[in-house]
Ligand SMILES: Nc1ncnc2c1ncn2[C@@H]1O[C@H](COP(=O)(O)OP(=O)(O)OP(=O)(O)O)[C@@H](O)[C@H]1O
């Protein structure tokens with residue numbers, strides 16, 4: 001165990017009214033006040049920032065779904081995140097992070113020109129890395145993904161993108177795409193709801209954070225079918241994924257497949273073929289794609305895809321991350337922090353089945369999900385009589 005980090009100061013303030021509990025966290029010249037307020041029987045989290053240099057209060061734009069706003073305790077983890085532990089909810093729902101200076105928050109602050117913070121829910125266990133599949137239009141990405149989903153329906157889940165293009169015959173809203181109006185989609189993008197977006201073949205396409213996280217929350221490995229610009233954006237995001245580029249055996253065969261599909265006009269086919277040349281040129285961009293997959297014979301290509309995925313199969317399915325005992329109502333508050341762990345103490349002091357009076361939250365294993373989730377949480381008991389917290393991996 002390391003030393004207590006001296007530079008982190010936490011001043012929990014409980015104001016007079018039992019309806020309003022606030023924590024003040026000092027980060028450099030700023031003090032973040034995280035408070036629960038009850039208005040008209042509705043609870044919500046209020047966040048204010050005191051700038052000590054200018055002695056002014058700032059009310060930031062708050063992104064992401066917020067915690068249930070019961071009673072909480074909070075501590076600064078590092079210059080990027082504050083840990084907030086909710087009481088009176090299940091352990092699975094009790095760990096939250098207020099992102100104050102993560103790359104995502106920095107990016108949103110720049111886009112909006114405003115002070116921004118973002119909530120991110122802590123999720124127990126490590127999920128398998130999402131798989132990003134890119135390649136020119138007509139190469140067979142959708143065909144390969146459909147085969148994978150059919151063979152492994154409980155292992156893989158598809159990230160349903162948003163697009164402004166019109167649905168094709170047989171395409172179902174919410175299944176193949178979320179078909180969206182341009183202005184609504186642009187507004188949602190500006191509000192930070194998208195992991196990535198791109199203008200592709202004359203339309204706007206994008207992956208919402210929710211599209212990826214809802215698949216991962218189900219314990220499935222998420223598959224994204226996105227263009228090369230989108231792949232580049234995901235590479236630059238906090239989402240750790242593997243990136244596969246699907247190539248055609250020849251440009252002539254690509255054109256043949258695109259025409260045979262019969263879903264585009266001649267003008268659209270020409271546009272897609274022009275863009276295909278540019279996409280193929282980028283398939284070798286350094287550090288972008290982990291694997292190149294040639295789709296000549298479909299069955300052979302599919303077998304190669306399966307091999308690629310099992311090569312990366314270093315984590316077991318995330319089934320079991322949501323532990324039965326983690327569903328019981330918990331009442332933990334933050335006790336102290338070291339470099340790598342935060343200790344939580346049960347307020348009831350009871351040691352009941354699957355719970356413990358002292359827990360350690362391991363911070364070393366946190367991985368970036370899409371913004372909105374912090375995955376890889378490990379929690380273990382540090383009770384001397386129960387050193388192996390039942391059920392928590
Ligand atoms: N290996 C293959 N050999 C021959 N035809 C194929 C092969 N793979 C896919 N196809 C066919 O090529 C056409 C295009 O495939 P698909 O729609 O899966 O491409 P895509 O890469 O998803 O395209 P888009 O990016 O435009 O959505 C389909 O008609 C599909 O049946």
Ligand SMILES: Nc1nc2c(ncn2[C@@H]2O[C@H](COP(=O)(O)O)[C@@H](O)[C@H]2O)c(=O)[nH]1
Nearest residue numbers: 161162197198200205206207225226227230
């Ligand atoms: N950057 C993104 N690209 C996406 C997304 N969803 C799909 N796509 C790509 O668009 C083209 C065309 O698709 P089509 O369905 O109109 O044929 C294709 O290359 C897809 O991979 C997305 O969310 N973001």
